[in-house]
Amino acid sequence: xxxxxxxxxxxxxDFAVVTMCRxxxxxxxxxxxxxxxxxxxxLVAASESRGVVLAAEGPVFSxxxxxxxxxxxxxxxxxxxxxxxxxLMQLLQRLPQPxxxxxxxxxxxxxxxxxxxxxxxxxxxxxxxxxPGGRGGWFCHTPGxxxxxxxxxxxxxxxxxxxxxxxxxxxxxxxxxxxxxxDSDVAFQTRALLRRATGGSRYAKAxxxxxxxxxxxxxxxGAYAIATEAMAATSQSKDAQERIxxxxxxxxxxxxxxxxx
Numbered sequence: 246x247x248x249x250x251x252x253x254x255x256x257x258x259d260f261a262v263v264t265m266c267r268x269x270x271x272x273x274x275x276x277x278x279x280x281x282x283x284x285x286x287x288l289v290a291a292s293e294s295r296g297v298v299l300a301a302e303g304p305v306f307s308x309x310x311x312x313x314x315x316x317x318x319x320x321x322x323x324x325x326x327x328x329x330x331x332x333l334m335q336l337l338q339r340l341p342q343p344x345x346x347x348x349x350x351x352x353x354x355x356x357x358x359x360x361x362x363x364x365x366x367x368x369x370x371x372x373x374x375x376x377p378g379g380r381g382g383w384f385c386h387t388p389g390x391x392x393x394x395x396x397x398x399x400x401x402x403x404x405x406x407x408x409x410x411x412x413x414x415x416x417x418x419x420x421x422x423x424x425x426x427x428d429s430d431v432a433f434q435t436r437a438l439l440r441r442a443t444g445g446s447r448y449a450k451a452x453x454x455x456x457x458x459x460x461x462x463x464x465x466x467g468a469y470a471i472a473t474e475a476m477a478a479t480s481q482s483k484d485a486q487e488r489i490x491x492x493x494x495x496x497x498x499x500x501x502x503x504x505x506x
Contacts, residue, residue: 247288251278254285259295260439261342268303273311274355279329283336290340295443295450297340298435299363300347306372309354309388327387330355334362334391338458341451343442347435348372348422351410354388361391361421364454365442367435369428373410374421380408394462396420446484446500 247254253264263285265272272278289297301307310330318326337344337359346359346366353375360366360374376392378385385405393401396419404411413425426434443450456475460468479485484500491498 247284249281249285251275252281252285254288256294257436259443260436261289261292261294261297263289263297263299265299265301265307268301268305270311271305271308271351272301272303272356273308273314274330275311275314276326276329277314278311279326279333283329283333286333286336286340286344289342290336294342295447296343296345296439298345298347298439299337299359300432300435301349304350305356306346306348306350306352307356307359308351309356309358330358331387334358337362338364338454341447341454343439343450343454345435345439345442346422347431348413349428349431351375353377353410354385357404357421358385358388358391361388361395365438366422367431367438368413368416368422368425369431370413370425371428372413372416372422372425374404374413374416375408375410376404377408379404379406392421445498446488448482448484448501449479452479 251265251267253266255262255264263282265278265282267273267278286297310326315323315326343365344363346363348360348366348368349372350369351373352360354377357374357376376385376388378388389401389405392404395401396404400419403409411419413422416422417425423438424434452475456472460471463471487498487500
């Protein structure tokens with residue numbers, strides 16, 4: 246198992262838990278921190294875990310990029326750093342397992358981008374979300390990619406242009422998080438949602454996530470072409486056939502990799 250300086254990777258029954266441990270630095274995302282997150286999520290992808298929680302220590306989920314790490318970088322070095330960040334955000338959606346953000350505290354800039362890039366998110370009542378680049382001299386271009394795909398253009402542009410924080414209730418209303426719970430209940434409710442999201446066939450869930458992200462930004466015709474082909478192809482899988490047979494035979498399904506529906 247890899248050893249990490251900025252994060253931890255632990256296992257809870259069927260789930261992996263990736264925790265950012267730079268609370269002293271507001272969990273800012275240096276290049277080393279980003280590379281450790283990449284390493285951990287790659288390990289999770291190859292594991293037997295059914296789902297993964299992304300959490301953070303301290304009162305700030307993540308303050309975004311570490312400006313101390315950015316200071317003095319030339320153009321090529323900055324491209325390298327931002328490329329690692331983009332690779333991580335895309336990996337979260339390529340993972341075969343559902344990824345859920347456990348958001349406690351502030352998630353700003355690339356930290357907000359992390360939340361937007363996860364499949365699911367549960368936030369504490371006191372959490373806030375912000376893309377502050379619009380207030381200063383450096384616009385939040387890359388956080389805007391994930392944000393626009395989570396909350397829609399108008400809400401994304403409001404956050405990006407104004408740089409104003411939004412509270413947890415607004416984040417839920419806009420679709421950035423799935424639900425808001427009391428601060429003391431965030432960890433429990435995160436796992437409760439992930440447990441429901443990972444029931445049933447592991448194979449079916451992985452294919453479902455893959456196809457969802459392939460089709461979601463396409464035009465209607467292109468999306469249906471991909472989804473129809475995938476639905477037909479997976480109908481022949483062992484787990485799909487078991488689902489159909491168990492319905493016809495009026496019995497509980499018994500999947501190849503057992504999960505609760």
